[in-house]
Amino acid sequence: MVIRTGVELGVELCCIPLKTPLMPASGTLSREALGEADGVYGAMLPKTATPRPRNGNPTPRIAETPAGMVNSIGLQNPGIDQFLQDLGAFDRGMPLFVSVAGDTVEEFRALCERLAGEERVDAVELNLSCPNVEHGGLTFCAGPASVAEVVSACRAALPDKPLLVKLTNEGVVGNSRAAEEAGADALTIINTIPALTVDPHGRRVLVRGGLSGPAIKPVALRAVYEVCGTVDIPVIGCGGITRGTDVAEFMLAGATAVQVGSASFVREPREILDEFVEYLKDANLGAVDLIGGLRDFSRSDR
Amino acid sequence: MVIRTGVELGVELCCIPLKTPLMPASGTLSREALGEADGVYGAMLPKTATPRPRNGNPTPRIAETPAGMVNSIGLQNPGIDQFLQDLGAFDRGMPLFVSVAGDTVEEFRALCERLAGEERVDAVELNLSCPNVEHGGLTFCAGPASVAEVVSACRAALPDKPLLVKLTNEGVVGNSRAAEEAGADALTIINTIPALTVDPHGRRVLVRGGLSGPAIKPVALRAVYEVCGTVDIPVIGCGGITRGTDVAEFMLAGATAVQVGSASFVREPREILDEFVEYLKDANLGAVDLIGGLRDFSRSDR
Amino acid sequence: MKFYNVPIEDREEVGGYTLLRYRWRELPVEAGQFVMARAVGQPYSFDPFLARPLSFYDYDGEVASLLFEVRGNGTALLDNATESIEVSAPLGRGFRIDASGGRAALLGGGIGVAPLKVLGRRLDEIGVNHDVFLGFADAATARISTDFPGATVSTIDGSVGVPGTVLDAAMDLEGYAAVYACGPNPMLAAVKRAAGSGVCQLSVEERMGCGNGSCNGCVVPVRERGYVRSCVEGPVFEAEALAW
Amino acid sequence: MKFYNVPIEDREEVGGYTLLRYRWRELPVEAGQFVMARAVGQPYSFDPFLARPLSFYDYDGEVASLLFEVRGNGTALLDNATESIEVSAPLGRGFRIDASGGRAALLGGGIGVAPLKVLGRRLDEIGVNHDVFLGFADAATARISTDFPGATVSTIDGSVGVPGTVLDAAMDLEGYAAVYACGPNPMLAAVKRAAGSGVCQLSVEERMGCGNGSCNGCVVPVRERGYVRSCVEGPVFEAEALAW
Numbered sequence A, B: 001m002v003i004r005t006g007v008e009l010g011v012e013l014c015c016i017p018l019k020t021p022l023m024p025a026s027g028t029l030s031r032e033a034l035g036e037a038d039g040v041y042g043a044m045l046p047k048t049a050t051p052r053p054r055n056g057n058p059t060p061r062i063a064e065t066p067a068g069m070v071n072s073i074g075l076q077n078p079g080i081d082q083f084l085q086d087l088g089a090f091d092r093g094m095p096l097f098v099s100v101a102g103d104t105v106e107e108f109r110a111l112c113e114r115l116a117g118e119e120r121v122d123a124v125e126l127n128l129s130c131p132n133v134e135h136g137g138l139t140f141c142a143g144p145a146s147v148a149e150v151v152s153a154c155r156a157a158l159p160d161k162p163l164l165v166k167l168t169n170e171g172v173v174g175n176s177r178a179a180e181e182a183g184a185d186a187l188t189i190i191n192t193i194p195a196l197t198v199d200p201h202g203r204r205v206l207v208r209g210g211l212s213g214p215a216i217k218p219v220a221l222r223a224v225y226e227v228c229g230t231v232d233i234p235v236i237g238c239g240g241i242t243r244g245t246d247v248a249e250f251m252l253a254g255a256t257a258v259q260v261g262s263a264s265f266v267r268e269p270r271e272i273l274d275e276f277v278e279y280l281k282d283a284n285l286g287a288v289d290l291i292g293g294l295r296d297f298s299r300s301d302r
Numbered sequence C, D: 001m002k003f004y005n006v007p008i009e010d011r012e013e014v015g016g017y018t019l020l021r022y023r024w025r026e027l028p029v030e031a032g033q034f035v036m037a038r039a040v041g042q043p044y045s046f047d048p049f050l051a052r053p054l055s056f057y058d059y060d061g062e063v064a065s066l067l068f069e070v071r072g073n074g075t076a077l078l079d080n081a082t083e084s085i086e087v088s089a090p091l092g093r094g095f096r097i098d099a100s101g102g103r104a105a106l107l108g109g110g111i112g113v114a115p116l117k118v119l120g121r122r123l124d125e126i127g128v129n130h131d132v133f134l135g136f137a138d139a140a141t142a143r144i145s146t147d148f149p150g151a152t153v154s155t156i157d158g159s160v161g162v163p164g165t166v167l168d169a170a171m172d173l174e175g176y177a178a179v180y181a182c183g184p185n186p187m188l189a190a191v192k193r194a195a196g197s198g199v200c201q202l203s204v205e206e207r208m209g210c211g212n213g214s215c216n217g218c219v220v221p222v223r224e225r226g227y228v229r230s231c232v233e234g235p236v237f238e239a240e241a242l243a244w
């Protein structure tokens, strides 16, 4: 893969050089669509794998909302064994990150232990937005203590690979600090925001799940900005990134790289990269120059 | 004011009969635009008043985002004295609710004490989304303990009027429970969601403030739904309500009434009411029939 | 997902439906395949956010056509498009045509008629005889059946053809070597029960987020395999594979 | 806020700007007032969410016109509108015309020319003599000045008229009984300094959320009164009132 644009697109994340700061958000790029990634993304990141196969939730699993969508897929995946057997398809000549989730701290730990010995895997992302069955179904993101516990366990099990921790918006600043202290190498911010859609005519819940897409961009951008002002580890921005200027906005707010999720359902990721390249050309900057490069810091909040 | 539609629009909130379940969201209907309220809203609710006049933040105070806007007005208001002198303009022959905010628990308490004796005021809404200067600038919504403290103090100071408590999305379920236990009569859910907009070309923060509008509707709806499953006091839904079916969706999710905010900048509230009336006619239902009237309760979250 | 901006050749109202033709030469089209389609945002719009799955109604190697019913916002915008629309490449697995020669029955319920036109064309090309049965709500929607000469038509309100559903018209499905059907899920379940031991393929309809397998939104339950994505493994399934 | 769907009478490109006329008889228009305007969402669209403030360029009692520069999404959509647009009623406080009789100077910088046409018309109606000074970036944008016979034109690139800013053309503002100006804030500040002791009114430009005083988004700092909303107390302010 050669990306020739006359613009410096490369960034480094946890000592891993990425040819571009873009990568897919977990759960939004399937094997069938991998062609879209070549020459566009700087790293590959398949859908979250769990210890055992998961069938996921019944339909409807998705609903549209203004400038966004709500999904409740229920982490459908074939389980880590099958996942690793199929992983070859995701080797596209770029760093390969793997997202995992468990129902308990021990499951998270065991997943990391398993991946520690996997040569093909360059980094592991913990998806902490799933329910912790030992804590009454609150997610692993429920608070700093919960985050610290799972991250420490995973850190110990994965001594030699970068450990990325993906957080939800709620409590993100405190949770980020906890993750950093527990040994995370980078943070992915943010996962979907809890949301609900209702069918007013059928008077039924349509989908109770997570909101993604352009609607959440300003919320994700705020989270990235606040977290980057708090922690010293790199942040991967995620949430509503749809155009080249969105990539720039997240990097200006402090992100080292970004993930593209729902937008890849409605555009080619290549178009986003092309727009980002145009932006950099106009600004006469390289990608790394953007990181945390806002000229001012804002006045107090309302 | 007579609203004749052949449809039962009235609801009761804390023993106050409202001719329609719609009211303005605090801070989004000015004196100059009050004509839009007549025959549409069931209650009046002016912008939050603080103990002393507040000049607010410098511009830019607003930025547009996909299906929404971010504002950072900074609670500009003339202070409670001037506010009460001008209150006559807001007497439009419907129940009058007053929103207040202070920098400390004592300021909140004193505002409630002051309003306790105001005959024109039918209920008080506490805007808890503002920074608590005694707690390092975390908002009064920062957690159940903080909510309980300010609500108890206000409850004691306002024994004879309904006390509404307006909460942000973060931690809304726990904070709602705390507000109920501390004596709140109703909850307003939700205020804007912390957000940021960046000008990518100027490489500057544009507005750091709160996100509102259709973008946040699914998040607000989820909050209302979860809270209504948790507390026994009535909930006023707020966040992105823009069409008649949005009103229905919030009421189906459990809200007794709703507030219209940003949408009133881009539509006439009357159109929303008209659409809601059409909806009720088609469904052959009255407004009260909708409250909590979802036919199912949803499967587990993702 | 890549979208192509395609100029509209023409647009016609046929009864309750819109028939929209656009020039298409990029990639071949299988009967039963679909596109993700949307109106052109000018400049790029996020409202609605997602594109809409629509079956190929017909394709002659030059011009593709879509037949659709306006239901909500997305189809309304498509219906208002005047110059061009945006479509994905052809997606999904279409009908696996049984070329062994036996007579085939094609059943369409309402807008489920959509994929049958191009399917009939393919069957004609390879010389498979077939009967077409189309069920509609009323005379207005039934008007599209004039585009299917020889088809047996039924209407729920009895205003045209056989009164009742498409299965009241297609009484003896067991006699066919192959049955191909598209329509609402309850109709498909009934076709499955009524079909004999031959080939029976059903085109299902689930909400779609992406259309290319990425979101896992569009699943249907399949025997012994749990949920599979209808946008890549379908939308056409062997009836016996479906766990309903 | 109430929006009226108004049919477009005609639309013309004048240099870098778009001149759009629509029929308007609902309410009178003051020089310096503005509307919130947007393209018609079909069906109702949330992208972009807010309408855009645009000054009245002209109004003859029957037909109102807007003159605008395409900057971003909202103005691009307005520029693409073919049949109708949506506008609010006339908003804000316009110029408080000094009818005492002294000569007036009208200054426009770039698209700040917009409110001066109807202002000139009003001054003509009440018989106030006035000179018009218009500054532009280049010859393209300067083309609108042909709609202001007798105006003194300047361009930054020197291609038309006086090279430099509008203040290089309007050298002696102190001699006028009244000065009315619209343009970017730095220009308005310069006009304020250059004007004499007579009337000086400036039309300011702030981002607007609502246009009717409800959002407190559009404030400007005013002497001794802090921030006031430019959509209801402005957009035209007495220069001396502004705290800049």
Ligand SMILES: Cc1cc2nc3c(=O)[nH]c(=O)nc-3n(C[C@H](O)[C@H](O)[C@H](O)COP(=O)(O)OP(=O)(O)OC[C@H]3O[C@@H](n4cnc5c(N)ncnc54)[C@H](O)[C@@H]3O)c2cc1C
Residues within 6 Å of the ligand: A063, A064, C034, C050, C051, C052, C053, C054, C055, C056, C067, C068, C069, C070, C071, C072, C073, C074, C075, C076, C111, C114, C115, C204, C205, C206, C207, C208, C235
């Ligand atoms: C493979 C496939 C082929 C199809 N072919 C055709 C066709 O040829 N002609 C035709 O008229 N219709 C077809 N449909 C149905 C069509 O996709 C829906 O009618 C359309 O998406 C509704 O969109 P809307 O904006 O009008 O409705 P809205 O109700 O506004 O849509 C809201 C959301 O729900 C989804 N949605 C709503 N109803 C359906 C539905 N029944 N199926 C799938 N998604 C839905 C939309 O995609 C959108 O995300 C097909 C569906 C599938 C899955």
Ligand SMILES: Cc1cc2nc3c(=O)[nH]c(=O)nc-3n(C[C@H](O)[C@H](O)[C@H](O)COP(=O)(O)OP(=O)(O)OC[C@H]3O[C@@H](n4cnc5c(N)ncnc54)[C@H](O)[C@@H]3O)c2cc1C
Residues within 6 Å of the ligand: B063, B064, D034, D050, D051, D052, D053, D054, D055, D056, D066, D067, D068, D069, D070, D071, D072, D073, D074, D075, D076, D111, D114, D115, D204, D205, D206, D207, D208, D235
């Ligand atoms: C009272 C008033 C009268 C005006 N009259 C005219 C006129 O007659 N002709 C004309 O061409 N322009 C006029 N403007 C400026 C015009 O409103 C902006 O150019 C326009 O809003 C930009 O919108 P956009 O979608 O093209 O740009 P975008 O940059 O996409 O807009 C994004 C957001 O920023 C706001 N915004 C961006 N720039 C400005 C600006 N300079 N002023 C106010 N809001 C801004 C928009 O309203 C929108 O909310 C006027 C502004 C005001 C306040």
Ligand SMILES: Cc1cc2nc3c(=O)[nH]c(=O)nc-3n(C[C@H](O)[C@H](O)[C@H](O)COP(=O)(O)O)c2cc1C
Residues within 6 Å of the ligand: A025, A026, A027, A028, A047, A048, A071, A073, A075, A099, A127, A166, A190, A191, A192, A211, A212, A213, A214, A216, A238, A239, A240, A241, A259, A260, A261, A262, A263, C209, C214, C215, C216
């Ligand atoms: C259909 C869908 C499936 C998703 N699946 C996962 C997943 O398996 N693991 C995960 O960590 N995040 C998952 N996410 C969240 C995304 O990775 C991303 O954090 C979120 O969608 C916000 O980004 P976006 O607005 O760009 O989509 C999923 C999102 C969507 C829309």
Ligand SMILES: Cc1cc2nc3c(=O)[nH]c(=O)nc-3n(C[C@H](O)[C@H](O)[C@H](O)COP(=O)(O)O)c2cc1C
Residues within 6 Å of the ligand: B025, B026, B027, B028, B047, B048, B071, B073, B075, B099, B127, B166, B190, B191, B192, B211, B212, B213, B214, B216, B238, B239, B240, B241, B259, B260, B261, B262, B263, D209, D214, D215, D216
């Ligand atoms: C411009 C603006 C000003 C606001 N001012 C206040 C305020 O003074 N007090 C308050 O409690 N909420 C305030 N809000 C929040 C709204 O009342 C409401 O909770 C929020 O906007 C979500 O509703 P919406 O999406 O319908 O706008 C303000 C919102 C906006 C957009």
Ligand code: FES
Residues within 6 Å of the ligand: C207, C208, C209, C210, C211, C212, C213, C214, C215, C216, C217, C218, C219, C229, C230, C231, C232
């Ligand atoms: S529509 Fe996304 S996987 Fe099928």
Ligand code: FES
Residues within 6 Å of the ligand: D207, D208, D209, D210, D211, D212, D213, D214, D215, D216, D217, D218, D219, D229, D230, D231, D232
């Ligand atoms: S634009 Fe909302 S107060 Fe002026």
